[in-house]
Amino acid sequence: MAGQAALSTDAIITALKAAGEATRYRILALLSAGELSVKDLTAILGQSQPRISRHLKLLTEAGLIERHPEGAWVYYRISESPAERRLVQDLVALATTDDSSLARDREWLAGVKREHAQLAARYFTENAADWDTIRSLHVPDAAVEAAMLKIIGTRPIGSFLDIGTGTGRMLELFAPIYQRAVGIDASTAMLAVARANLDKAGIAHAQIRHGDIMKLPMPRDSFDLVAIHQVLHYLDDPAVALAEAARVLRPDGRLLVVDFAPHSLEFLRERHAHRRLGFSHETMRGWIDQAGLVLEAATDLAAKSAEEQLTVTLWLARDPRFIVAGATKGLETA
Missing domain, CATH: 3.40.50.150 (Vaccinia Virus protein VP39)
Structure with a gap:
């Protein structure tokens, strides 16, 4: 694609190895819809924080995602590098729309976002006058x-x-x-x-x-x-x-x-x-x-x-x- 940087063969193989595991692929699919915290991913995927953190570490080291600490929390998002971003987008797009695990993840993601929105709405309602x-x-x-x-x-x-x-x-x-x-x-x-x-x-x-x-x-x-x-x-x-x-x-x-x-x-x-x-x-x-x-x-x-x-x-x-x-x-x- 014009205007997009290319990856070396070694970088491509490293990226594919990192993405080639079920949970890590699900993480890439979730992050393709927007950045999430470790806490969010743990709730959506139903796995322990140490396990999710290990998967995130491997994806980060492969250059597919980026880590952004904010105080005691850490947010992750798809890499801003054009080549890595394109690779992730292409891999995620290959999945069938009726994949049961990805569909479940999307449902839980929607639930997490609703919970965040409700928390903010409740706060705004309680504090609107002040x-x-x-x-x-x-x-x-x-x-x-x-x-x-x-x-x-x-x-x-x-x-x-x-x-x-x-x-x-x-x-x-x-x-x-x-x-x-x-x-x-x-x-x-x-x-x-x-x-x-x-x-x-x-x-x-x-x-x-x-x-x-x-x-x-x-x-x-x-x-x-x-x-x-x-x-x-x-x-x-x-x-x-x-x-x-x-x-x-x-x-x-x-x-x-x-x-x-x-x-x-x-x-x-x-x-x-x-x-x-x-x-x-x-x-x-x-x-x-x-x-x-x-x-x-x-x-x-x-x-x-x-x-x-x-x-x-x-x-x-x-x-x-x-x-x-x-x-x-x-x-x-x-």
């Missing part, structure tokens, strides 16, 4: 919002989408520069708070919608600016959310992601339903590239105190397409 207060316990919102306004600028935009709108604060913050806006969230409790806040602020050119942020109910090329503010760390697969955001961006549109830098505050998992303990610049750049966007800027805002160890990062990406005489064109790159 959401802004909870978020401000770690990083001052005023500093974050000032940085967001600075990186976006004051140039008017046509349409704005706030993914995971929560209390609707981003719809308020950017109200002076957009003509119309939509805030989408899966939590009805959050949406009720957002609607009340917009009414109180007298903002009539924004609307609130209930929907799945992983499958946005909007057509392609719909928005000039999309924001994902303190949302990705609640998700099982942040890359999917970024890809969806890129899908609804118009040519030359911008995506603003705001989230935590990597940290080790494990209590955020249990008390505040965080799935991920922050994101590195390298990880975010990789996801942005995969989504077909170009990273334009990244800004770190220092933690409030050394004890809290929390830093907020802003990433600004752009859709490299542009419009000439009414037609969308791809941006030429060297």
